[in-house]
Amino acid sequence: MTVKDSGVNSPMDTKTQTETSFSSNRGAFAVPEHRHEAATIREALSVLNDSNSTGGGVQLRNVCKTFGGKAKALDGFNLDIKPGEMVVLLGRSGCGKTTALRALAGLEDIDSGQILVGGHDVTSVPVNKRDMAMVFQAYSLFPHMTALQNVEFGLEIRGISKKERRSKAGEMLELVGLSDQSNKYTSQMSGGQQQRVALARSLAISPRVLLLDEPLSALDAKVRVSLREEIRRIQLETGTTTLFVTHDQEEALAVADRIGVMNDGRIEQIDAPRNLYQRPKTEFVATFIGLTNRLPGILQANAGEALVLGQRVPLVPGSVSGSDGDSVTVLARPETLGVSLMQEVESVGQLQGKRDDSSAGALATVVAIHFLGAIVRVEARMQGNESGRRRPDDVGQDQTITIQVPSGDLPRGLARGSIVSIVPKAIPALAVA
Ligand SMILES: Nc1ncnc2c1ncn2[C@@H]1O[C@H](COP(=O)(O)OP(=O)(O)OP(=O)(O)O)[C@@H](O)[C@H]1O
Numbered sequence: 001m002t003v004k005d006s007g008v009n010s011p012m013d014t015k016t017q018t019e020t021s022f023s024s025n026r027g028a029f030a031v032p033e034h035r036h037e038a039a040t041i042r043e044a045l046s047v048l049n050d051s052n053s054t055g056g057g058v059q060l061r062n063v064c065k066t067f068g069g070k071a072k073a074l075d076g077f078n079l080d081i082k083p084g085e086m087v088v089l090l091g092r093s094g095c096g097k098t099t100a101l102r103a104l105a106g107l108e109d110i111d112s113g114q115i116l117v118g119g120h121d122v123t124s125v126p127v128n129k130r131d132m133a134m135v136f137q138a139y140s141l142f143p144h145m146t147a148l149q150n151v152e153f154g155l156e157i158r159g160i161s162k163k164e165r166r167s168k169a170g171e172m173l174e175l176v177g178l179s180d181q182s183n184k185y186t187s188q189m190s191g192g193q194q195q196r197v198a199l200a201r202s203l204a205i206s207p208r209v210l211l212l213d214e215p216l217s218a219l220d221a222k223v224r225v226s227l228r229e230e231i232r233r234i235q236l237e238t239g240t241t242t243l244f245v246t247h248d249q250e251e252a253l254a255v256a257d258r259i260g261v262m263n264d265g266r267i268e269q270i271d272a273p274r275n276l277y278q279r280p281k282t283e284f285v286a287t288f289i290g291l292t293n294r295l296p297g298i299l300q301a302n303a304g305e306a307l308v309l310g311q312r313v314p315l316v317p318g319s320v321s322g323s324d325g326d327s328v329t330v331l332a333r334p335e336t337l338g339v340s341l342m343q344e345v346e347s348v349g350q351l352q353g354k355r356d357d358s359s360a361g362a363l364a365t366v367v368a369i370h371f372l373g374a375i376v377r378v379e380a381r382m383q384g385n386e387s388g389r390r391r392p393d394d395v396g397q398d399q400t401i402t403i404q405v406p407s408g409d410l411p412r413g414l415a416r417g418s419i420v421s422i423v424p425k426a427i428p429a430l431a432v433a
Helices: 035-047 097-105 147-156 162-175 191-204 221-238 249-255 273-278 283-288 348-354
Strands: 021-024 027-030 058-066 072-081 086-090 112-117 132-135 209-213 241-246 258-263 266-271 293-300 305-308 311-314 327-332 337-341 362-371 375-382 400-406 419-424 430-432
Touching (some): 058 097, 072 086, 072 097, 072 241, 072 266, 086 097, 086 249, 097 209, 097 241, 147 162, 147 191, 191 221, 241 249, 258 273, 266 273, 283 430, 305 327, 337 400, 375 419
Parallel strands (some): 086 258, 132 209, 209 241
Antiparallel strands (some): 021 027, 058 112, 293 327, 305 311, 337 419, 362 419
């Protein structure tokens, strides 16, 4: 990773990266010898600014960034974050999330485009003048300083008086729930506690924008969940405009006001978590967020519907256009499919003989049941139509379909090997070609 030199707050430039120091009013502080840790601490501190304004939205306009003349990390990237909003960038590894965040911070120069904060063009403003603070995946704290000293440090490099910074640092540690740990060395703290300290240090300077780069990735599952809730609570309490980068869907859905799903250097869709899940505009977004079943459908173009397993399913905006009768694929969420047990038969073939082919639903055999606490996920294998009279929207033989129901709604007696009828509910879904 290249580390952009950042100016006044990072006198490390002249030192080697394995042994270096920060100078401040207090004197010099040794930085850990580990090369990556040193670079991360330097970046975290360099983003802490030496100007004083708060609030403001963010705009990245048509930003392009290429590394070494190769594929574009950002390719016409556009993002608009409202003041006080928490936007999460979500996407696969390498799609450009971190580059977007670092470009906003000023840690990466951009090839073209414009970056505005609070309506002011900061494209050429150095990193330490952008009024931002950043928390990284790595803890980026001084291990030989206490929690209080680490939080104070960000204020000290901005020339805040000792009395004032001690009071502010104490306040921030209280905000992140660490008042009773303030005199502990950060090297003696858990990962979750260290990230709280890093968050307190970032917020102590009242940044215009808070940047969170996979801040929870190094933590174990339980701590991740509790800390993400804490981050959201604190962000709402302080009203700090925040950009959060993660590849963890659940994390994104849990904390964001809006999620921007990234693909190949740009945002494919940005929306409130619920809209993104229920009304995805593209196949990429529909399949990236949550689970989907690919079901054959027959387009009812004028009605804005598709016939799926004999049932009319409304289509969301962004669905493929075409003519009545066109074959499409409908991306149905597991919870939009109803499942009922066909108790009176022993085989699908036996039932198919009795069934009217015009009735809605398809027959399937349950192959797995996953109990997930509040919900149950059922995997069922379609059997095809053995009577030979296939409906045009019959699901392919042997296709496995995933259905999800609240635990309390699971049909009594449903077990592996049960024969079930699957019927789509009239819940909007995306249709693709
Ligand atoms: N300093 C760099 N030098 C060369 N290429 C880079 C550099 N930083 C990023 N890239 C490339 O730019 C693209 C976007 O990288 P970026 O780190 O922004 O992706 P990401 O979505 O954050 O991925 P991850 O989730 O794995 O962190 C990738 O192809 C990556 O290899």
